[in-house]
Amino acid sequence: MRKARVVAVSDVADTYVDVLAAIAARRDIEEVEFIFLGTEYRLQLLSDVQKKLVELSDLAEYEQASRLKISGISLKNDMVLLLRDCNLIDVTGVPKELAIEIAATALANPTIAVCSLRWLERLDKDKRSRVGQQKYSYADVINDSALRAVRKEFIAKKHVIYVFGVMFGVTAILAALQLLFGWAIPDKWISVLSLLVGFGGLRLAYISLKQS
Numbered sequence: 001m002r003k004a005r006v007v008a009v010s011d012v013a014d015t016y017v018d019v020l021a022a023i024a025a026r027r028d029i030e031e032v033e034f035i036f037l038g039t040e041y042r043l044q045l046l047s048d049v050q051k052k053l054v055e056l057s058d059l060a061e062y063e064q065a066s067r068l069k070i071s072g073i074s075l076k077n078d079m080v081l082l083l084r085d086c087n088l089i090d091v092t093g094v095p096k097e098l099a100i101e102i103a104a105t106a107l108a109n110p111t112i113a114v115c116s117l118r119w120l121e122r123l124d125k126d127k128r129s130r131v132g133q134q135k136y137s138y139a140d141v142i143n144d145s146a147l148r149a150v151r152k153e154f155i156a157k158k159h160v161i162y163v164f165g166v167m168f169g170v171t172a173i174l175a176a177l178q179l180l181f182g183w184a185i186p187d188k189w190i191s192v193l194s195l196l197v198g199f200g201g202l203r204l205a206y207i208s209l210k211q212s
Contacts, residue, residue, distance in 0.1 A: 003031045004088035013048035014128065017062065019092050020053065021131035022117050022138035024064035029088060034072035041074040061132040079105040083112055092117045103141055113140040
């Protein structure tokens with residue numbers, strides 16, 4: 001089951017009603033979990049959100065949102081736990097510093113979208129904007145061109161470092177075998193390892209040059 005998490009920082013139910021409608025419009029999420037970071041679980045907020053969705057069920061996006069499985073949990077400020085086992089993190093209304101921290105942690109995982117709801121039309125204080133009636137954007141903030149480049153470079157470097165780790169591990173095992181059992185390492189193996197190390201070094205240098 002594809003899961004989204006909504007970082008709940010407000011008690012205004014309308015905010016999250018619109019967020020759920022935007023999530024439902026994506027058609028690829030089945031469960032939404034409200035996360036109360038460092039605060040108590042607020043059952044009343046979830047109850048208010050679900051009631052509001054029913055009231056707005058004449059609008060297609062909100063009717064779809066009312067079918068989502070909705071739950072909530074209180075969680076310490078642990079970014080790793082926050083991002084575990086989910087496909088989307090919503091940071092609508094989240095303080096900028098926290099949103100940046102969440103997005104930075106998610107950079108290492110290309111399968112997680114960090115999204116925020118933004119209205120594209122001027123808001124009328126006498127009229128409530130609704131998903132599907134007013135123009136809006138619900139996009140992955142990491143898909144901004146600059147952040148997307150950072151994510152690609154970060155993942156590329158991480159993969160190269162993993163390869164280096166594996167190579168050094170294999171080298172250490174071979175050295176231990178040689179010391180313990182007097183096993184001679186074939187010249188071909190040494191040549192292959194040297195080539196791999198050289199390729200890894202060139203790859204890291206290339207990524208660093210692109211980033212600078």
